[in-house]
Amino acid sequence: MTDASDRPTPGAARLLVDCLAAQGCDRIFTVPGESFLPVLDALHTGAEGIDLVTCRQEGGAAFMACADGAMTGRPGICFVTRGPGATNASIGVHVAMQDSLPMILFVGDVDSANRDREGFQEVDFAAFFTPICKWAARIDDADRIPEYIARAYATAMNGRPGPVVLALPEDMLGRDVAAGLAPRPEWVRPAQPPCPSAIAAMIDMIGDAATPIAIVGGAGWNAKAREYFTQFAERIGLPVATAFRRQDAIPSSSAVYAGNLGYGPNPQLVERVRNADLILAVGARLGEATTDGYVLPDPEHSGQTLIHVHPDPEELGRVYRTDLALCADMAEFAETVALWDDDLLSFDAGAEAHRQWLEWNTPKPADWPLDLASAVGFMREVYPSETIICNGAGNFAGWWHRYWQYEGYPAQLAPTCGAMGYGVPAAVAAALRFPECPVVAIAGDGDFLMNGQELATAAQHGANLLVIVVDNSAYGTIRMHQEREFPGRVSGTRLANPDFAALARAYGGWSQRVETTEQFRQALETARGMAGVRLLHCVIDVEQLSAGGATVSGLRERG
Numbered sequence: 102m103t104d105a106s107d108r109p110t111p112g113a114a115r116l117l118v119d120c121l122a123a124q125g126c127d128r129i130f131t132v133p134g135e136s137f138l139p140v141l142d143a144l145h146t147g148a149e150g151i152d153l154v155t156c157r158q159e160g161g162a163a164f165m166a167c168a169d170g171a172m173t174g175r176p177g178i179c180f181v182t183r184g185p186g187a188t189n190a191s192i193g194v195h196v197a198m199q200d201s202l203p204m205i206l207f208v209g210d211v212d213s214a215n216r217d218r219e220g221f222q223e224v225d226f227a228a229f230f231t232p233i234c235k236w237a238a239r240i241d242d243a244d245r246i247p248e249y250i251a252r253a254y255a256t257a258m259n260g261r262p263g264p265v266v267l268a269l270p271e272d273m274l275g276r277d278v279a280a281g282l283a284p285r286p287e288w289v290r291p292a293q294p295p296c297p298s299a300i301a302a303m304i305d306m307i308g309d310a311a312t313p314i315a316i317v318g319g320a321g322w323n324a325k326a327r328e329y330f331t332q333f334a335e336r337i338g339l340p341v342a343t344a345f346r347r348q349d350a351i352p353s354s355s356a357v358y359a360g361n362l363g364y365g366p367n368p369q370l371v372e373r374v375r376n377a378d379l380i381l382a383v384g385a386r387l388g389e390a391t392t393d394g395y396v397l398p399d400p401e402h403s404g405q406t407l408i409h410v411h412p413d414p415e416e417l418g419r420v421y422r423t424d425l426a427l428c429a430d431m432a433e434f435a436e437t438v439a440l441w442d443d444d445l446l447s448f449d450a451g452a453e454a455h456r457q458w459l460e461w462n463t464p465k466p467a468d469w470p471l472d473l474a475s476a477v478g479f480m481r482e483v484y485p486s487e488t489i490i491c492n493g494a495g496n497f498a499g500w501w502h503r504y505w506q507y508e509g510y511p512a513q514l515a516p517t518c519g520a521m522g523y524g525v526p527a528a529v530a531a532a533l534r535f536p537e538c539p540v541v542a543i544a545g546d547g548d549f550l551m552n553g554q555e556l557a558t559a560a561q562h563g564a565n566l567l568v569i570v571v572d573n574s575a576y577g578t579i580r581m582h583q584e585r586e587f588p589g590r591v592s593g594t595r596l597a598n599p600d601f602a603a604l605a606r607a608y609g610g611w612s613q614r615v616e617t618t619e620q621f622r623q624a625l626e627t628a629r630g631m632a633g634v635r636l637l638h639c640v641i642d643v644e645q646l647s648a649g650g651a652t653v654s655g656l657r658e659r660g
Contacts, residue, residue: 110146111275113243114139116282120250121151123282126178128152128169128533130162134182136209139274154533154562156526159186161555163193164526166204167264168491168514172534174323176203176257176265183210183268184222187229192520195233197264199518201320201386203257206230210239210268230266239268244280261320261386261413295429295437303381303408303425304438307337308446310379310406314340314454316362316391318347319384321412321431324510329435330383331355337445340454342370344385348502349512353462357451360458362397363390365499365649367461371397373454379406384431386411387421390517395420410434464504469618471641473497473571474648476621477504480541483629488512488539491527493552494519495545496578497571499648509538522551525568529555532564539629540565546572546598556608559634567628568636570601573643581646584653588660601638610634 117140121129127150133141144153156162159181166177177197181190187208197204211223230237236256240249253265307313315334331351334341338357343350345363352358360370374380374397385391387409392398398405400421410427411417417426427434464478477500486508492498492515507513514527528542544553549570559566580594605612613624615637628635644653 110143111139112278113246113276114143114274116243116246116278116280117250117269117274118143118151120247120282121178122149124250124254125175126151128154129178129180130154130156130165130169130530131180132156132159132162132182132186134186134209136182136211136271137180137207137269137274140180140207140209140269152533154529154558156558157554158552159189160192160522161526161552161558163190163204163206164196164520164523164552165530165555166206167193167197167200167202168523168527168530169534170197170203170257170262171200171514172511172531174203174258176205176254177530178205178207180207181209182222183208184224187224187226191230191233192522194230194264194266196516196518196520196523198233198235199388200516201262202264203262204264205253205257206264206266208266208268209274210270212272213241213270216270226266226268233264234266235263237266237268239270240273241270243273243276243278246278247280247282261411261416295427295434299425299427300437300441301443303427304441304443304445306406306408306425307339307379307381312373312377312450313379313381313448314342314359314373314377314450315381315383316342316344316374316385316387317383318344318350319386319411320416322347322350322384323432325432326384326435327351327510329432329439332439333435333441334451336439336447338448338451339381340373340448340451342374344517345388345390346502346513346515346517347385349507349510350384353506353508356455358458359451359454360461361502362392363502365503365647367458369457369461370454373450374398377405379408381408381410383410383434384412386416388517390519462504462506469641469645471616471621471639472618473500473639473641473645474504475618476639477501479618479622480625481506483625484539484541488541489514489528489531489535490541490543491515491524491531492543493523493545493548494521494578495548495576496581496647497545497548498543501543503648521548524548525552526555528566528568529559529562529564532559532566533562536565540567542566542568544568544570545577546570546574546596546601547576549601550598553604556605556610556634556636560609564634565632566634568605568634570636570638572598572601572638572640573645574598575643577643577646580643580653581651581656584656585660588657601636605634605636605638608634610636612636612638614638614640616640
């Protein structure tokens with residue numbers, strides 16, 4: 102009798118893992134499932150160079166893969182089981198799509214013989230995922246695994262990056278195969294380099310403008326695009342605003358950095374965009390958050406010239422009428438304009454916009470027991486500029502969006518679609534990807550409990566990260582809108598919270614409860630000198646609603 106430990110890994114599963122390794126995959130995030138046991142076995146028996154990160158919930162695993170794709174520019178990889186596993190992971194697919202991030206989700210599926218019977222945990226994954234991803238398919242023929250993997254990588258990276266979902270029938274993974282590896286796909290870059298006549302036309306349009314501004318960050322943005330576009334903007338004094346939650350798209354220290362658009366921007370920046378006679382959008386989709394509901398600018402932008410540069414031709418002209426559309430790779434475009442030989446007109450507006458941002462970015466102490474503006478200001482003194490800040494959704498993030506200086510790259514991992522629970526999983530992924538770099542997760546109390554269990558993942562895999570939980574015992578953002586629309590009628594937004602510091606200690610981490618600004622200073626200094634999982638449980642009054650100064654009492658008075 103053959104010992105079970107000597108049983109060979111099925112050929113299809115072995116081929117799948119080999120194909121991932123050939124594409125450069127070095128990390129997989131997963132919640133294990135019986136539907137893809139052969140893949141887990143292949144990772145055990147011979148996946149040299151691939152780190153398997155075992156997570157505690159599929160939504161957290163998918164968020165980690167999403168964040169990993171943001172940091173590397175290549176697809177973050179996630180494996181989950183069918184039914185509940187896939188539907189839990191769908192939130193990460195949605196974020197990857199709206200954030201234009203490369204990701205591949207593999208879903209263990211029902212046995213082919215039982216398909217379409219609504220068997221145990223069966224879901225039509227192509228129908229379920231197609232509206233929120235670039236491509237969803239099922240691999241029925243094991244010999245076509247190399248083809249599907251190569252296509253998945255190419256689809257996830259090319260044009261506007263985004264997620265791909267591949268279903269893996271349980272019986273298919275157990276088959277023998279004759280196929281070999283497929284070549285690693287290269288990123289297909291459009292118009293490389295960009296058309297010189299189009300660039301010349303763009304330069305002329307900027308030269309004819311009186312009050313131009315650039316909005317940057319988004320699909321295909323990378324370190325090279327950041328470096329060269331910053332050079333170009335500084336050379337001509339062009340004010341540069343970053344799209345929503347793309348604040349690391351150029352260094353915050355740049356002499357032309359004007360701040361970020363989205364929720365709670367500097368009112369002076371809003372007026373600058375409103376009064377601009379030319380808008381140069383590079384990489385940004387000009388989505389709802391960046392444009393404040395498609396009004397800044399509006400899709401027709403009467404009286405304003407719009408130049409839109411994007412790596413996907415389907416995004417150009419889809420929502421916004423463009424006066425000049427350039428389909429180009431972000432890095433190649435930025436390098437081309439940075440090295441453009443012609444004499445260019447110089448503007449004073451870039452320096453002025455940067456001065457306005459510095460004033461907006463400077464914390465102004467307020468009379469709160471724990472003043473979050475002062476807390477971020479002190480954190481700027483203690484933590485270095487290359488710190489990676491990760492957050493989910495909620496008003497708590499607004500203090501860091503306004504007062505933190507995102508100097509490094511990548512320095513900001515935050516979902517543009519406003520998904521709660523993203524910050525802790527993203528911080529785990531960042532700490533594993535950049536173990537020498539400080540990583541901080543910022544979370545609200547409601548936000549933290551959506552994926553706080555991934556602190557167990559962080560502890561298990563030796564990740565070094567700090568979590569700052571801002572606890573106001575409320576879903577603060579919704580409470581703010583509730584007080585604005587229905588003053589004093591609090592419904593469904595109160596929270597009764599656990600002792601977050603005790604919870605962190607239960608995961609094996611160091612923690613401290615913080616109730617004053619001075620306690621925050623002391624705790625942050627202590628945490629900075631430690632390793633592993635650390636957590637600050639920051640307790641504030643719900644009256645301190647937003648970085649923009651909104652308070653419960655003030656909203657009730659106005660209401």
